[in-house]
Amino acid sequence: MLFLCFLLCVTTSVAMGNILLLSEPPPLLLVSFDGFRAEYLRRFPMPNLELLYSQGVLVEDLTNVFVTKTFPNHYTLVTGLYPESHGIVASHMYDPIIKGYFPQGNDEKEAVWWSEAEPLWITALDFGYKTAAMMWPGSHYSYNNRTATHSVPYNLEVTFQQRLNNVTQWILGNGEEPGAKFAALYWEEPDRSGHKYGPDSENMAKALKEVDDNIGLIVSELKRTGLWGHINVMVTSDHGMAQCSPDRVIHLDACLHPDNYTLVDITPVAALIPREDAQMVFDLLNHCHAHMTAYMKENIPERLHYRNNRRIQPIILIADEGWTILHNGNQLRLGDHGYDNSLPSMHPFLAAMGPSFRRRYRLSNLNSVDIYPLMCHLLSVPPRPNNGSLTQALSLLHTQRQKLDLSLVFTLTVGIVLVLFTIQLLFRWLRSYRQSGSPAFHRLECNGDVELRANSCK
Ligand SMILES: [Zn+2]
Numbered sequence: 001m002l003f004l005c006f007l008l009c010v011t012t013s014v015a016m017g018n019i020l021l022l023s024e025p026p027p028l029l030l031v032s033f034d035g036f037r038a039e040y041l042r043r044f045p046m047p048n049l050e051l052l053y054s055q056g057v058l059v060e061d062l063t064n065v066f067v068t069k070t071f072p073n074h075y076t077l078v079t080g081l082y083p084e085s086h087g088i089v090a091s092h093m094y095d096p097i098i099k100g101y102f103p104q105g106n107d108e109k110e111a112v113w114w115s116e117a118e119p120l121w122i123t124a125l126d127f128g129y130k131t132a133a134m135m136w137p138g139s140h141y142s143y144n145n146r147t148a149t150h151s152v153p154y155n156l157e158v159t160f161q162q163r164l165n166n167v168t169q170w171i172l173g174n175g176e177e178p179g180a181k182f183a184a185l186y187w188e189e190p191d192r193s194g195h196k197y198g199p200d201s202e203n204m205a206k207a208l209k210e211v212d213d214n215i216g217l218i219v220s221e222l223k224r225t226g227l228w229g230h231i232n233v234m235v236t237s238d239h240g241m242a243q244c245s246p247d248r249v250i251h252l253d254a255c256l257h258p259d260n261y262t263l264v265d266i267t268p269v270a271a272l273i274p275r276e277d278a279q280m281v282f283d284l285l286n287h288c289h290a291h292m293t294a295y296m297k298e299n300i301p302e303r304l305h306y307r308n309n310r311r312i313q314p315i316i317l318i319a320d321e322g323w324t325i326l327h328n329g330n331q332l333r334l335g336d337h338g339y340d341n342s343l344p345s346m347h348p349f350l351a352a353m354g355p356s357f358r359r360r361y362r363l364s365n366l367n368s369v370d371i372y373p374l375m376c377h378l379l380s381v382p383p384r385p386n387n388g389s390l391t392q393a394l395s396l397l398h399t400q401r402q403k404l405d406l407s408l409v410f411t412l413t414v415g416i417v418l419v420l421f422t423i424q425l426l427f428r429w430l431r432s433y434r435q436s437g438s439p440a441f442h443r444l445e446c447n448g449d450v451e452l453r454a455n456s457c458k
Helices: 002-022 047-054 070-079 107-114 120-126 160-172 191-197 204-224 278-286 368-379 399-437 449-455
Strands: 028-033 057-063 093-095 100-102 130-134 150-152 180-187 232-236 249-251 261-265 269-274 292-296 315-319 324-326 350-353 361-367
Touching: 028 070, 028 204, 028 368, 047 204, 047 232, 047 350, 057 368, 070 120, 070 368, 093 261, 093 269, 100 107, 120 130, 120 180, 120 368, 130 160, 150 160, 160 180, 160 204, 180 368, 191 204, 204 232, 232 368, 269 278, 278 292, 278 315, 315 324, 361 368
Parallel strands: 028 180, 028 232, 057 361, 130 150, 130 180, 249 324
Antiparallel strands: 057 350, 093 100, 232 350, 261 269, 269 315, 292 315
């Protein structure tokens, strides 16, 4: 019995030790370089990024979500939800309940558009952490009247160095207040250059060099502040970029007079509200161009997860890779994104390093919806319901941490078995003690009832 109690104490303390270890996660910094196509990694020298993932992990190809636009994908990264579930379904939207268009250019009115899903900086805040979001899309709008502990609205004038310095100060804290446990940092390149020059342009070399220099700044700033090696860093992006051309344009007005519909979004995924005969509008658009596919909302392919939201319009048109839908004078851009998310040109990457990540490990593919549950796991924050999974993402983590998780499960299981076994033994012992301490009633053996009544038993 004593031995069992001893075993029980040892197992419980090991389990508690593991729980304590798991409850003290390192801070997590999530950085997005907008429009960083995964293929750039193979085409341009990125010494600082290589240094980062050579000490950590690289997911060479990240399958993002449709539509492959900035706002939908950035909100997916911090919610783990497909756009039909988090509500940011495009860069330009119409909501029949709000009876308004997005963007509205008014902070107070805009918040409602981002209120259908809770981002990680709020979930982690509820868990008791300080959080920070530097210009991450949607982060300065309040969710249930709350924002991240530190939040800065988008401002093109603020340099990467300034954004980074703020974020590292927030993570470090000020000596009295604890630092932010989760921080998200946004930078608008190489997206801007990708749109301007096209991803195939030699000008992208300069843009990618600047992005890599900024990754070098992250490394040097984390080393300067002593955070390097004590913080998990994830560098990723929202989407890739496809090369467009004046030779690949689709003139929407050539198929249908604009009086027949209201146009909500235009290229490469157009969203339309038919004014009267929806079937007639659809039939005309369906045969409009060989490089554009029309869908009634209810027939949008299941794999796109793009049907179940009132902000998805009754008809959508999807241009083929590199094709541009033009309408009433909208400008052609040499690079664009938003296309089908099964296209490799639309995919970004993920590089990560830190105490929780494996070293020199590569994974060929991961879904971007899996990043949210992975971040929650790293922070030990219970995730909100999401479309992601840890099945693949856990392979990115350091075996030590995986072992820790497994040993926690093992020690807890052994502990529970021992507790049950001890309780059973205790019951058995108590039962036998009662039986030996209070002997059972035995009728006195007398010679006969008459004699018993007369003399009682002697
Ligand atoms: Zn973007």
